[in-house]
Amino acid sequence: MKNPYVPAPVKLVRHVVETDDNLIHSFTFQFLKEEDEKAFVYRPGQFAEVCVFGKGESPFGMASSPTEPGILKFSVARVGVVTSALHEMPEGSILGVRGPLGNSYPLEEFKGKNLVIIGGGFAFTTLRSLTTYILHPDNRGDFGELTVIYGARNPGLLLYKDELAGWEKRSDINLICTIDAPADGWQKKVGFVPAVTKEVAPSSADAYAVVCGPPVMIRFTIPVLEELGFPPERIILSLENRMKCGIGMCGRCNVGNKFVCKDGPVFSKAQLNKLPPEY
Amino acid sequence: MLLLNKDQITSWLNKLIPAYQVFAPVKEGDYFCFQQIRSGEQAVLNYTNSRIPPKEILFPRSEKLFCYRCETGGVQLTEQVDESKKVVVGVRPCDAKSFLLLDKVFNGDQYVDPYYLTRRNNTVLVGLGCNQPAATCFCTSLSGGPFSAEGLDLLFVDIGDQYLVEVVTERGKELLSGMELPVAGQEAQEAARAVKESAVCSTLVDLGGLKYRLDVNFDDPIWALLAEKCLGCAACTYTCPTCHCFDIVDEAAGKEGCRIRNWDACMFPLFTLHGSGHNPRPTGKERFRQRIMHKFKYFVDNYGTIACVGCGRCILSCPVNLDIRQVIEQISQAGGDQQ
Numbered sequence A: 001m002k003n004p005y006v007p008a009p010v011k012l013v014r015h016v017v018e019t020d021d022n023l024i025h026s027f028t029f030q031f032l033k034e035e036d037e038k039a040f041v042y043r044p045g046q047f048a049e050v051c052v053f054g055k056g057e058s059p060f061g062m063a064s065s066p067t068e069p070g071i072l073k074f075s076v077a078r079v080g081v082v083t084s085a086l087h088e089m090p091e092g093s094i095l096g097v098r099g100p101l102g103n104s105y106p107l108e109e110f111k112g113k114n115l116v117i118i119g120g121g122f123a124f125t126t127l128r129s130l131t132t133y134i135l136h137p138d139n140r141g142d143f144g145e146l147t148v149i150y151g152a153r154n155p156g157l158l159l160y161k162d163e164l165a166g167w168e169k170r171s172d173i174n175l176i177c178t179i180d181a182p183a184d185g186w187q188k189k190v191g192f193v194p195a196v197t198k199e200v201a202p203s204s205a206d207a208y209a210v211v212c213g214p215p216v217m218i219r220f221t222i223p224v225l226e227e228l229g230f231p232p233e234r235i236i237l238s239l240e241n242r243m244k245c246g247i248g249m250c251g252r253c254n255v256g257n258k259f260v261c262k263d264g265p266v267f268s269k270a271q272l273n274k275l276p277p278e279y
Numbered sequence B: 001m002l003l004l005n006k007d008q009i010t011s012w013l014n015k016l017i018p019a020y021q022v023f024a025p026v027k028e029g030d031y032f033c034f035q036q037i038r039s040g041e042q043a044v045l046n047y048t049n050s051r052i053p054p055k056e057i058l059f060p061r062s063e064k065l066f067c068y069r070c071e072t073g074g075v076q077l078t079e080q081v082d083e084s085k086k087v088v089v090g091v092r093p094c095d096a097k098s099f100l101l102l103d104k105v106f107n108g109d110q111y112v113d114p115y116y117l118t119r120r121n122n123t124v125l126v127g128l129g130c131n132q133p134a135a136t137c138f139c140t141s142l143s144g145g146p147f148s149a150e151g152l153d154l155l156f157v158d159i160g161d162q163y164l165v166e167v168v169t170e171r172g173k174e175l176l177s178g179m180e181l182p183v184a185g186q187e188a189q190e191a192a193r194a195v196k197e198s199a200v201c202s203t204l205v206d207l208g209g210l211k212y213r214l215d216v217n218f219d220d221p222i223w224a225l226l227a228e229k230c231l232g233c234a235a236c237t238y239t240c241p242t243c244h245c246f247d248i249v250d251e252a253a254g255k256e257g258c259r260i261r262n263w264d265a266c267m268f269p270l271f272t273l274h275g276s277g278h279n280p281r282p283t284g285k286e287r288f289r290q291r292i293m294h295k296f297k298y299f300v301d302n303y304g305t306i307a308c309v310g311c312g313r314c315i316l317s318c319p320v321n322l323d324i325r326q327v328i329e330q331i332s333q334a335g336g337d338q339q
């Protein structure tokens, strides 16, 4: 009987401060045991329970992509007990990871389609995973045009700044970064994500939209997408209810008759329309 | 069907105790609870039902999942799966059925809970039919009954000085090996039939229309009304044989510690509070609705059966007398304006 509660030991190999406000740190882990690494086969959009021994565990979406073998990366905002403990961990520390958990972005459905990836704030984590996955030479040909719209309050709060700079130079991705209000030295777009989405007006023809961000951003972005002609089946969202077990047993994360941990966290707007708004 | 004299119970249990952890109803103050017994005399079988369901034998209120010791460059993990063999004696039919419901949660297609399932596989359930259902019992409304053998290995029917023993499974039969019990004759069988006939649950709850209502009444004003009285104390969920919600926490000192799971409840505001401060179920209304929806709609959607066995414990334990039977009726009768 495989025990789904027991974490695999991992080593923290890189701990970086991701944002200027010091609230988001990124953590890169390596498995201590080869068999654990082999067993951890994941897809963009899935998450894992990361534990700081002695403090507890918390769910985080994988920010790394399966195309980056040997490592797992998470970007974590400091909000409470476990996340604060994580932020204190020096490189070399031993932590635990159990997963992968949850479903993933529907990559099969995405095949051959154009993709519009829209992210706000630090919810860009699994979107980084997805974008990195699509941009990998082995996969890029499977997908159509790729548009990424990513907003943060100010330039210092954007995650993965180096990578964004790299993506900007590529011709096989159209990256649009925006910040809420003008800032010194910022020459790109200014404005909230929904407004910028409206302005960029990505075509809904043969396209899927994937949206992750704070609730307000999602609330105002969806009508824009609907106006652009995206049907609810092709608007993909990821939920973040409070979780403990991650395997549909502790009864904590349900939205109606679905468990966000097991049946999600990725749902289409069409699926969510059939569920009560308890998220 | 076999016959067991009541005065044989003690010696039978004493015979089982060396081979199994034996649990039986025991009197504690003014109520009964299931406890591991060291001697057959401790078992009290003329009881109504335990305050806390025998669920806690397979799914304890608090249990260690594993313990760990952090070392330089690694961590030692020790799983704490309980593999001991157990017998639970005196299980009421409603509680036996609750294990079948918990099985659906803990023995899923995708994931299996090794703590519950290992105990479950190693536990033999000896039932005791209910000659006198309590005023709060309504198992018959939920396709159960005071003498239902569903989920049990043996069922005892009290016919006076003797128990008529219905052997339900091979495992049950094994428990009686060496006892040389006589086969129940015509007279005993007659007596059992009479006992069963006279045992009636006084309330019948009409569940016929409930699911149809719950499918459409998420926004019905009835929820605010029903939740008005509720204190959110979670006594109902703690005493429920089908509730399975839990929390997972670490308890540690220095480099050593354990990961522990504790019963938790959807009636508590912290249960769903996000790290950001947002709470999808911010008030008692949403939480009360969740409890009812989970048992009578979501569980039905996911597993094809209602997650209530009619044991009546929530009715007995609620400090403000919220009666689930009335709640069900009120919901069934409310509205009609939504479809």
Ligand SMILES: Cc1cc2nc3c(=O)[nH]c(=O)nc-3n(C[C@H](O)[C@H](O)[C@H](O)COP(=O)(O)OP(=O)(O)OC[C@H]3O[C@@H](n4cnc5c(N)ncnc54)[C@H](O)[C@@H]3O)c2cc1C
Pocket: A047, A057, A058, A059, A060, A061, A062, A074, A075, A076, A077, A078, A079, A080, A081, A082, A083, A084, A125, A126, A239, A240, A241, A242, A243, A265, B273, B274, B275, B276, B277
């Ligand atoms: C599928 C999924 C994916 C996720 N992905 C990510 C991700 O990629 N990155 C990310 O950062 N987050 C992510 N989250 C959210 C993350 O899981 C939570 O932020 C995290 O679990 C919070 O854990 P904690 O122990 O730090 O907070 P808790 O300690 O549980 O804190 C909960 C709340 O209590 C407050 N609190 C805690 N301790 C105290 C105290 N001592 N005194 C007063 N108040 C206190 C906190 O401020 C907070 O508001 C994800 C969640 C899900 C469900």
Ligand code: SF4
Pocket: B048, B049, B092, B093, B094, B095, B129, B130, B132, B133, B134, B137, B138, B139, B140, B144, B145, B146, B147, B201, B309, B310, B311, B312
């Ligand atoms: S509900 Fe009452 S009568 Fe029915 S099985 Fe349970 S204890 Fe016995």
Ligand code: SF4
Pocket: B229, B230, B231, B232, B233, B234, B235, B236, B237, B267, B314, B317, B318, B319, B320, B321, B322
């Ligand atoms: S026992 Fe009664 S008051 Fe307490 S949470 Fe349950 S319904 Fe509410």
Ligand code: FES
Pocket: A242, A243, A244, A245, A246, A247, A248, A249, A250, A251, A252, A253, A254, A259, A260, A261, A262
């Ligand atoms: S996190 Fe336990 S049921 Fe989803």
